[in-house]
Amino acid sequence: xxxxxxxxxxxxxxxxxxxxxxxxxATVTLxxxxxxxxxxxxxxxxLRDLLAELSRERSVRALVLGGEGRGFxxxxxxxxxxxxxxxxxxxxxxxxxxxxxxxxxxxxxxxxPVIAAVHGxxxxxxxxxALAADFRIADPTARFAFLFTRVGLSGGDMGAAYLLPxxxxxxxxxxxxxxxxxxxxxxAERIGLLSELTxxxxxxxxxxxxxxxxxxxxxxxxxxxxxxxxAELDMPLAASVELxxxxxxxxxxxxxxxxxxAAFTEKRPPRFSKxxxxxx
Numbered sequence: 253x254x255x256x257x258x259x260x261x262x263x264x265x266x267x268x269x270x271x272x273x274x275x276x277x278a279t280v281t282l283x284x285x286x287x288x289x290x291x292x293x294x295x296x297x298x299l300r301d302l303l304a305e306l307s308r309e310r311s312v313r314a315l316v317l318g319g320e321g322r323g324f325x326x327x328x329x330x331x332x333x334x335x336x337x338x339x340x341x342x343x344x345x346x347x348x349x350x351x352x353x354x355x356x357x358x359x360x361x362x363x364x365p366v367i368a369a370v371h372g373x374x375x376x377x378x379x380x381x382a383l384a385a386d387f388r389i390a391d392p393t394a395r396f397a398f399l400f401t402r403v404g405l406s407g408g409d410m411g412a413a414y415l416l417p418x419x420x421x422x423x424x425x426x427x428x429x430x431x432x433x434x435x436x437x438x439x440a441e442r443i444g445l446l447s448e449l450t451x452x453x454x455x456x457x458x459x460x461x462x463x464x465x466x467x468x469x470x471x472x473x474x475x476x477x478x479x480x481x482x483a484e485l486d487m488p489l490a491a492s493v494e495l496x497x498x499x500x501x502x503x504x505x506x507x508x509x510x511x512x513x514a515a516f517t518e519k520r521p522p523r524f525s526k527x528x529x530x531x532x
Contacts, residue, residue: 268295282320289323306362353411365474369456370394379412390440401429508522
């Protein structure tokens with residue numbers, strides 16, 4: 253996403269999310285614990301717009317996405333979304349479904365790593381939000397369920413049919429998206445859905461530790477690695493290695509590459525740049 257901005261000021265308060273920042277790490281918390289953090293139209297829109305803002309300002313170097321209370325996210329609110337969509341016409345439904353997909357694209361395309369800290373339920377859209385993250389840290393209470401066929405819709409919602417086979421393989425993805433059955437944390441780890449399984453109650457702690465580690469690292473290198481992982485999913489090998497070559501040549505002209513060599517020579521830890529981009 254481009255760092256150039258227009259006249260609009262940064263949003264100070266997000267109505268549907270709790271957002272904190274510290275030392276280059278943004279922590280975004282879904283905050284409807286009484287509803288297991290079920291998503292509303294406003295929550296989707298806030299997530300989309302927040303990720304765009306953070307991507308443009310380039311001060312965030314890692315983001316942790318979590319849920320307040322007993323679970324991560326139970327998906328779309330049955331009354332506020334499913335009930336409302338029954339009264340929408342085709343154009344309105346298309347706008348809504350495009351917006352949910354824009355949230356997933358924003359997670360995949362933002363220039364910083366996103367870590368989902370999952371405890372309790374991650375169902376429907378909540379499971380896809382976690383799937384779209386770069387890292388999924390979960391504790392033993394976590395359970396994932398791609399419930400879309402259970403409500404009479406395609407399992408391929410919000411990019412799930414694109415992302416899930418690439419994470420767990422086509423066989424597991426077919427089972428999870430077709431049947432909508434819950435997958436508990438041990439099985440999620442076994443099939444590759446999790447990046448790490450923690451002790452109970454420690455997912456948010458470990459996610460914060462990982463975010464701090466990433467925020468202290470080479471921001472531009474991480475951003476380009478993420479971009480290549482997404483871009484090269486559908487590229488032939490020849491195009492991939494050419495894109496890799498161009499990216500490495502660019503990064504070899506940057507501060508962090510020279511800083512690593514200086515630190516290695518001087519036998520000290522490298523002091524990587526905290527900025528991905530500096531404007532004037």
